[in-house]
Amino acid sequence: MSDQHEEAHFCRTAGEKIMFSDAIIDAIKKVQQRYPDQQGAVLPALHIIQKEYGKLTYEAMRFVSQQLRVPESDVFGTATFYSLYRWKNPGRHQIQICHNLSCSLLGAETMIKHLEKKLGVCEGEVTKDGRFSFIRMECIGRCDGAPAMLVGDDYHGELTPEKIDEILKKYE
């Protein structure tokens, strides 16, 4: 996690009003109604921005802080605590491949090596054409289909190197 944060460019823009689109403001206002206080909406607000832009930035955190009237330090603390808020853009299709025990017993490491070779990138990197990036995951709850991965939101299980090749063809 810490490596990712070092790479993120947190440029300070004190005093400057940060603006995101009306659609994002509305979505955050809507989700706020679910919680008895403003801070409750921090996680969903960050999700909304990450979904739209693919990653979070320092500006995004400041914006959430301003929208929800929660101290910047608290938003920053929350956003950097969780593994699946991202600080750099993933590929068009983010591959999340499990390397925990059930998948590992049935060959997850072989699949990961195959992915690295096939895509020509290491964990966390994006392919040159911007099509794919991949990260290792700690149990994606698909142990019955081990070894398993998610491509975007799609689940693929019982992987073999050949099956991975076929699956990747489906994503442009």
Place this chain on the structure above:
Amino acid sequence: MEKMLLKRVDIPNSADIDVAMKNGAYSTLATAFGMRPVDVVNEVKRANLRGRGGAGFPTGLKWELCSRVPGSLKYLLCNADEGEPGTFKDRFILLQDPHLLIEGMIISGFAIGAERGYIYLRYEYPTALVVLEKAIEQAYAKGYLGKNILGKGVNFDLSVHRGAGAYICGEETALIESLEGKRGQPRIRPPFPASQGAWRKPTVINNVETLSNIPYLIAMGADAYAKIGAETAPGPKLYGVSGMVNKPGVYELPMGTTLRDIIYTHCGGVRGGKKLKAIIPGGASTPILTEQHLDVTMDFNSLVAAGSMLGSGAVMVMDETVNMVNVAYVLVRFFAHESCGKCTPCREGTSWLYQVYKRLMHGEGKLDDIDLLLYICDTVKGKCFCPLGEGAIQPVLSSIKHFRGDYEQWIKSGKSAHV
């Protein structure tokens, strides 16, 4: 045993409210609302339902503690964080039968006096998020959620709160912190969530499977329910079996089915006819068992007696080809990644363990490292806020206890496995 929890799972399109209702969904609401809330609590107490998330705390007792706290604002949280490696049982309900969970939450909210509920869903279940949000929308449209449900003056609002990738948020007080928009770090107890939980209001947190038991328990009554499975913890149990078995999957069986039955009768035995070596009975943080434990019944008390825990009922099966040093390495890597950093023994201990295992896996281990691992475990044991640290040392302690030979052989061989 006839399926209860998974009854609707195989019906096509069962996540749709009309299909679910045709097959009995929401039919227990009227029965529950015809009772006094305290009677619903007592029914659950009498049935001796124990939480299916891992700790096995009596659900009725948890409810009673919360319902007795004065004040009208209370919360009901559903723990759908399902992050324990090897666990995937709740996914079946979340994806295939969300209305069972929603019905269970409405009844539970009614019993404890909570009019607001949240389902804390792990980030790694993107499809379940879509299914749940649609199901909740449908339940609102039919009047099962919102104000004055069934015209009985019962109110219940429900929404999904999506996590962001943190195993620790499955721990109930960390889950609350995360729901409140904070870092998911556990709180000290007392106060227990039943008196001061989410936003400092009385709160009950139950697992998906626990809440999904409620409609059936109320419909059949405590007496009939208590006759299913083990006497000390009755009811149906979802066992999620993975690893080296022929038919991995989720099996709904009476609580207290033996490991042998689960692995050999239901899962078709070990893959490739190989010999069984080790079993993790309840997810990554439960101690590893061996072939000699095959006849242990899978319920809370029996597994404790056997030196392990039921946990989430996530059975992971390993055959004779598996190197147990590698197994412990994979699990320790996980715990080191997921330690929230609040308590020094856990934060440092898990990462030291990981360093030592990395050394072992790279073929640079020494025989003394086995004792070093045990020493590090001792510095973690009993010194942490929450059960994560305690869970992290279980794969180490139990793998050394049962498979010390694997360690010695691996270290002496000087082999390295670059993982």
